[in-house]
Amino acid sequence: MEINGQLALTVLMGVFLVAVAAWLTRVENWRSYTPLASGGGAYGQESGHAHEKPGGLIRWFTTVDHKDIGMLYGLYGVIAFLVGGAMVMIMRVELADPGMTLISNTFYNSLLTSHGITMLFLFGTPIIAAFSNYFIPLVIGADDMAFPRINAIAFWLLPPAALLIWAGFLIPTGDIIPAQTAWTMYTPLSAGVGNGNQANAGVDLMLLGLHLSGVSATMGSINFIATIFTERAEEVTWANLDIFSWTILTQSGLILFAFPLLGSAMVMLLADRNFGTVFFAGEGGAILWQHLFWFFGHPEVYILVLPPMGIVSYVLPRFSGRRLFGFKFVVYSTLAIGVLSFGVWAHHMFATGIDPRLRASFMAVSMAIAIPSAVKTFNWITTMWNGRIRLTTPMLFCIGFVSNFIIGGVTGVFLASIPIDLVLHDTYYVVGHFHYIVMGAIAFAGFAGLYYWYPIFTGRMYQRKLGKWHFWLWMVGTNITFFAMILLGYGGMPRRYATYLPQFITLHQIATLGALLLLVGGFIWLYNFIISWLEGPVIESGDPWNLKEDGLYTAEWEWFDRKLQTKITDGGEQQDVATDGGHESDESDS
Amino acid sequence: MAAKIFDKETILDLTVNIIPLGIIGFFVVVFAVYDPFGYDPLASAISFGLLLVPLVALAALTYISGKAIAGDEKRSEVFLAGQATVPGSQTLEEYEAQAEPDHEPAELTDDESAEDAETEPTAQNTDD
Amino acid sequence: MDENPGLSDQYRMASPWPLFIALGIPIAELGILFDLPALAVGGLLLLCGSIAGMAKEAGYAKTPWRALAVCSVLLFGLGGLLLYADTAVAAEGVRFVARGYAVIAAGGLLLLGSLLGTAFVKESQPI
Numbered sequence: 001m002e003i004n005g006q007l008a009l010t011v012l013m014g015v016f017l018v019a020v021a022a023w024l025t026r027v028e029n030w031r032s033y034t035p036l037a038s039g040g041g042a043y044g045q046e047s048g049h050a051h052e053k054p055g056g057l058i059r060w061f062t063t064v065d066h067k068d069i070g071m072l073y074g075l076y077g078v079i080a081f082l083v084g085g086a087m088v089m090i091m092r093v094e095l096a097d098p099g100m101t102l103i104s105n106t107f108y109n110s111l112l113t114s115h116g117i118t119m120l121f122l123f124g125t126p127i128i129a130a131f132s133n134y135f136i137p138l139v140i141g142a143d144d145m146a147f148p149r150i151n152a153i154a155f156w157l158l159p160p161a162a163l164l165i166w167a168g169f170l171i172p173t174g175d176i177i178p179a180q181t182a183w184t185m186y187t188p189l190s191a192g193v194g195n196g197n198q199a200n201a202g203v204d205l206m207l208l209g210l211h212l213s214g215v216s217a218t219m220g221s222i223n224f225i226a227t228i229f230t231e232r233a234e235e236v237t238w239a240n241l242d243i244f245s246w247t248i249l250t251q252s253g254l255i256l257f258a259f260p261l262l263g264s265a266m267v268m269l270l271a272d273r274n275f276g277t278v279f280f281a282g283e284g285g286a287i288l289w290q291h292l293f294w295f296f297g298h299p300e301v302y303i304l305v306l307p308p309m310g311i312v313s314y315v316l317p318r319f320s321g322r323r324l325f326g327f328k329f330v331v332y333s334t335l336a337i338g339v340l341s342f343g344v345w346a347h348h349m350f351a352t353g354i355d356p357r358l359r360a361s362f363m364a365v366s367m368a369i370a371i372p373s374a375v376k377t378f379n380w381i382t383t384m385w386n387g388r389i390r391l392t393t394p395m396l397f398c399i400g401f402v403s404n405f406i407i408g409g410v411t412g413v414f415l416a417s418i419p420i421d422l423v424l425h426d427t428y429y430v431v432g433h434f435h436y437i438v439m440g441a442i443a444f445a446g447f448a449g450l451y452y453w454y455p456i457f458t459g460r461m462y463q464r465k466l467g468k469w470h471f472w473l474w475m476v477g478t479n480i481t482f483f484a485m486i487l488l489g490y491g492g493m494p495r496r497y498a499t500y501l502p503q504f505i506t507l508h509q510i511a512t513l514g515a516l517l518l519l520v521g522g523f524i525w526l527y528n529f530i531i532s533w534l535e536g537p538v539i540e541s542g543d544p545w546n547l548k549e550d551g552l553y554t555a556e557w558e559w560f561d562r563k564l565q566t567k568i569t570d571g572g573e574q575q576d577v578a579t580d581g582g583h584e585s586d587e588s589d590s
Numbered sequence: 591m592a593a594k595i596f597d598k599e600t601i602l603d604l605t606v607n608i609i610p611l612g613i614i615g616f617f618v619v620v621f622a623v624y625d626p627f628g629y630d631p632l633a634s635a636i637s638f639g640l641l642l643v644p645l646v647a648l649a650a651l652t653y654i655s656g657k658a659i660a661g662d663e664k665r666s667e668v669f670l671a672g673q674a675t676v677p678g679s680q681t682l683e684e685y686e687a688q689a690e691p692d693h694e695p696a697e698l699t700d701d702e703s704a705e706d707a708e709t710e711p712t713a714q715n716t717d718d
Numbered sequence: 719m720d721e722n723p724g725l726s727d728q729y730r731m732a733s734p735w736p737l738f739i740a741l742g743i744p745i746a747e748l749g750i751l752f753d754l755p756a757l758a759v760g761g762l763l764l765l766c767g768s769i770a771g772m773a774k775e776a777g778y779a780k781t782p783w784r785a786l787a788v789c790s791v792l793l794f795g796l797g798g799l800l801l802y803a804d805t806a807v808a809a810e811g812v813r814f815v816a817r818g819y820a821v822i823a824a825g826g827l828l829l830l831g832s833l834l835g836t837a838f839v840k841e842s843q844p845i
Contacts, residue, residue, distance in 0.1 A: 212747075
């Protein structure tokens with residue numbers, strides 16, 4: 001039996017390798033001949049130029065163009081967001097009732113773990129990479145990323161990572177069950193010792209997937225650092241570098257120091273689980289894991305929030321009719337956050353009984369890091385102050401970001417204070433606090449970016465009314481859901497439980513109601529984006545937001561305008577605008 | 591050179607990072623003077639290290655970035671963020687000179703001319 | 719229409735290798751972690767072959783063959799480490815022998831490929 005399995009695997013692997021080799025020879029052949037065949041129309045190239053981009057699906061599998069990779073990242077992030085959202089909807093519905101009603105407690109734990117990991121690693125990081133891949137080379141005047149192929153490798157590591165992380169759900173056997181370790185993977189639970197069920201291979205697969213996503217993020221960050229340092233156009237000096245590139249540069253620096261550490265810690269954990277090592281066993285093992293994890297984990301928070309702050313700093317002034325107030329304050333405070341984020345990790349561990357002297361130091365730095373964040377908030381508000389505000393959908397999402405970020409930030413300042421943290425630790429207050437940041441702020445900024453650059457991505461405009469519905473449902477839904485969680489935390493409701501005491505039922509039901517609003521808003525957004533991509537009005541100028549009026553027209557729109565211009569002179573090949581599932585709606589629009 | 595780069599304007603920009611430095615410095619002094627948990631060679635050393643390492647790192651990064659940004663401001667023309675490569679865009683000075691005189695009154699317009707401009711032609715497209 | 723206005727024409731926009739490098743890493747990791755020699759060998763071949771191919775495509779190497787040989791040396795090193803770990807590890811039921819030989823086998827196959835390639839494949843025609 002065992003031998004048969006191995007044999008089958010060998011044959012399968014061999015067939016796969018031969019198939020890959022055969023395909024590669026074919027691809028390499030036609031590619032080396034295309035330039036001779038002057039355009040090689042048979043492969044459906046979009047232009048007569050020698051940018052050899054094959055047609056159809058193969059284009060997307062082989063692309064090293066930063067814009068295509070940005071689109072792939074975006075698609076990937078959106079799919080992960082839908083998966084993570086579906087997971088949390090099941091959890092929220094389960095929590096509408098105090099007992100174990102809809103799903104088992106263990107399945108709830110699995111969903112809890114996967115929701116966190118999916119949203120942070122498979123949605124958050126990739127959706128940021130979508131924007132940075134697409135726009136940073138355009139905005140800083142680079143031809144492409146510094147290492148286009150590494151860029152593609154970094155993206156293609158992510159789909160296997162997602163499959164591994166979700167493997168427990170996807171492989172329906174008794175031996176492999178989804179990880180139930182929560183995204184923090186605290187040992188000894190995640191080391192698989194004791195009587196729990198976490199020794200199963202599903203956890204190993206999840207750790208491997210997470211490790212892969214870390215490798216991907218590290219590759220991407222090296223690429224961005226190299227690109228921003230070496231590929232800038234001559235005019236783009238450090239003084240002219242835009243705020244989004246600054247935040248990505250800082251974020252990449254954080255990734256470079258944080259993710260390899262997570263990778264090493266996870267390799268150690270895998271060795272503990274499979275190879276009999278004892279890194280995290282015995283006295284101090286659990287606290288060692290927490291230190292290693294949070295030394296990565298806290299910078300990760302800023303890895304996720306800095307680029308969205310950059311998007312807001314970039315988009316918000318465009319609809320305020322004036323430039324960003326205190327541009328250099330925002331740049332310097334971004335750098336300050338980057339440095340200080342490595343000095344605050346143990347504020348997640350105040351309740352573990354670490355030495356009070358260390359706790360006090362971490363508290364001090366945690367207080368200090370609040371200043372740069374607050375500076376940014378004041379800059380956004382003063383940018384809007386007395387400005388000519390246009391409440392377009394991206395602007396609404398930016399304002400929503402600022403509003404939610406204030407609530408999320410202020411609740412965070414309290415948590416940085418040791419005495420308060422000891423009371424509120426591991427309650428729903430913490431859950432409410434960080435969801436105000438990750439959902440209310442990070443996701444909102446992501447959607448602000450998606451709406452703002454939708455014309456560039458698709459060549460079309462979304463439906464304005466649906467965008468407004470989406471925003472308001474999300475703004476209201478977010479505040480209902482997560483404010484209820486903050487109140488639950490004050491009441492003493494502990495986090496991570498599938499069941500709870502009946503006294504918490506009202507607030508839990510309110511939170512579920514808010515989550516349903518978010519679900520409806522999400523469907524509206526999905527419908528809007530798909531339908532508008534297929535049938536929305538085609539954009540004809542490179543300035544759909546009337547930025548020139550205020551002198552706030554930026555390089556990526558200038559690029560888009562040039563692209564549209566060349567399209568007109570080329571006789572308007574429509575199919576390129578609607579790359580995926582192109583729809584010949586050009587005629588019906590006019 | 592350094593004296594020229596770090597003029598009053600630049601120092602003012604850097605205050606944003608000097609404040610967190612001040613907060614950390616304040617706590618260093620507090621923990622040195624008022625020592626609520628007693629002295630322990632290892633724990634106290636780590637404790638001060640945790641404050642001093644970020645302090646020094648932040649000061650260094652602020653200095654380096656300030657020098658890079660302020661230096662480039664003096665060496666070449668400054669544009670609004672993201673506009674340096676756009677042909678015909680104004681420099682920051684021109685923008686400021688133009689923005690100052692006609693100080694617009696506060697108004698909250700919901701006209702959304704931008705979105706209207708793009709969505710109106712297709713009213714027939716979305717309504718059916 | 720021009721996707722990249724102002725970009726020089728020689729800029730390469732497609733490469734088949736990154737996808738397979740990205741597939742090779744997880745397959746090899748799975749194989750080594752769960753002691754599945756087929757996956758370990760296959761994944762390492764895919765990974766190293768793609769790296770060699772990409773090095774040639776990017777112009778870092780004239781032919782992929784020497785890159786393959788370098789990879790095989792690295793794999794011999796890794797395999798040797800695993801074999802050494804097997805003698806050093808005390809934990810019960812943990813054996814690295816199969817893993818070590820799988821990695822060395824992958825290195826051997828790569829070295830073979832490198833030698834065969836150098837001996838029999840003619841220089842590709844200049845385009």
